[in-house]
Amino acid sequence: MSQSQIPAADAVDAASERSPIRWVSSLYFVQGMQFFVVMLIAGLMYKNMGVANDQIARWTGLLGLAWAFKPLWSPFLELARSKKLIVVFGQFTSAAGLALMAMALQLPMWFAASLAVLFLLAYASATHDIACDGLYMASLDDKQQAAYAGWQGAFFNASKFLTLGGLLVLAGHLERGIGVMNAWSVIFGLLAVLLFVLASYNAYALPGVLNTDHGDLTAAGVLKTLREVIADFLSKPGIWLMILFIVMFRFAEGQVQTIGPLFLIEARDKGGLGLTTEQVGGVYGTVGTAAFLAGSILGGYFTSWLSLRRAMPFLIIAMAVPNATFYYLAVTLPADLWHVGAAVAIEMLGYGFGFVGMILYIMQVVAPGKFQTAHYALGSGVMQLGFILSKTISGDIQIKMGYEHFFLWTIACGLPALILLLFVRMPGKAAKPAEGIAAPVENAT
Incomplete structure (x- = not known):
């Protein structure tokens, strides 16, 4: 082993020895936040922008197909050497997507542009979910999985409190002061910053000893x-x-x-x-x-x-x-x-x-x-x-x-x-x- 590899190995071991609560909470908070932004917040945003109910239902419904079809590509993620790599990459991708969403709402063709970004967010989030659950199961034994299942559900739903109980209220306040489009650009900008911070933390905190040898796959x-x-x-x-x-x-x-x-x-x-x-x-x-x-x-x-x-x-x-x-x-x-x-x-x-x-x-x-x-x-x-x-x-x-x-x-x-x-x-x-x-x-x- 080269000297340059030793610090990386030490970092992996340190991450594996951390208490699961230090990463289960942030991991599932991000999972919930990505899902609720696409499947709940987007529809309410479009309603305030004057989009008709049939258009909202049709397009947000198509976005949800990402979660319906994810079992079809989930087995191929086993070819990756590290579930942590997929999780972190997915989170940074979604952070970039949220920033793009903030900019898309300022364009003349904002509706088409925002839908394109939401499709990116939906499929990045669905793929993240697969690796996220795989990381949880591979990192913890049966006893630990049961012990931290409550935390898993609690932080997933805590993101719903943030998106609906926090950011939606803030959006309503901002709409009165700076207009609907600007208000939602601010909201997605804040979400992008928050997700970037959480992705950076998860890149440090998530266990990395999941590189199971799948050479036969x-x-x-x-x-x-x-x-x-x-x-x-x-x-x-x-x-x-x-x-x-x-x-x-x-x-x-x-x-x-x-x-x-x-x-x-x-x-x-x-x-x-x-x-x-x-x-x-x-x-x-x-x-x-x-x-x-x-x-x-x-x-x-x-x-x-x-x-x-x-x-x-x-x-x-x-x-x-x-x-x-x-x-x-x-x-x-x-x-x-x-x-x-x-x-x-x-x-x-x-x-x-x-x-x-x-x-x-x-x-x-x-x-x-x-x-x-x-x-x-x-x-x-x-x-x-x-x-x-x-x-x-x-x-x-x-x-x-x-x-x-x-x-x-x-x-x-x-x-x-x-x-x-x-x-x-x-x-x-x-x-x-x-x-x-x-x-x-x-x-x-």
Whole structure:
């Protein structure tokens, strides 16, 4: 070993010996920040810039395809010698993208330019997510993974408090003083600086002893394995009915979670509540996020107590709570912010409670088998695709129906998932044979 290599090796060893809390927190904060900027903040920004709901839903929906399709290129990242290198490179790329976003909003063709940058951010973020989770699993043993899972989720959602509860409120304040375009340029400039600082810290703090020897791996070998994984996934008994169930579980959610926040900002003479950007950020970034976390925890304990098979009907009904809540708001059009805040808290509580059902369904029914981890990723991709498909069409439906009838329509969209429960495979229960679908030979574990 040369003398120049010794300091680098010492740095790697030092990084590996640091307490995981010193890097798990910053790693998952960045993961959440990248996701929420693209999938939440962008839509609200465009609404304030006067973009129509159908355009917002269509384009932000297409952005979400990055997370739906990421399982298709995730195996190829194993060819890289270091997951840390991918993570850090992805974070610096996103920091540069956020700076470009700040500049794009000042151009005459700002809409097309900003969408191009958001596509860059979406695919950089989705690729970062793959390496991020891989780094977490490769760096920690099973006991440590369980011990720091709570920190992982806490800091991921802490970024939601920042983006919705902090930066969105700041954007609303700036909009009144320097205009919408300038305000959002400032916001993305601040995000770029913050992400650059965090990426620099992670370049120092993340463990680097992940350079597992993959000399036997080739792109052709990875592609062959990927084909085998997909073929095995599609050969599972009742898989097409499972896929339909996953898509229909999220069919109403994708629509209401896209249009709901836009409805809050929409002017009252156009059927909305006419809230300011600051008010929406304050409501969603505080009570909304807290209610979602509480609902998720309660949903997990409820399902553990009752079992997924018995709890699933209640979880699907809970997913309809946001739809019913927004229908109530569209009919009554309350002007009191406390009234709206209470409704949003109920909405997010139901959403968090019910969404647990789909995560556990993929874990316990779809994923088990020879390629459990890969099939969980594919199932999650199908879940995201179902959300994106409904998100993409939601704006067109809302414009044709109006807000009140649109939210009533989303309530009806939850019924197919309930009906499919009579046929779909569940833990401890074989699926009923359906035309063109073979009955499973054994119960799911």
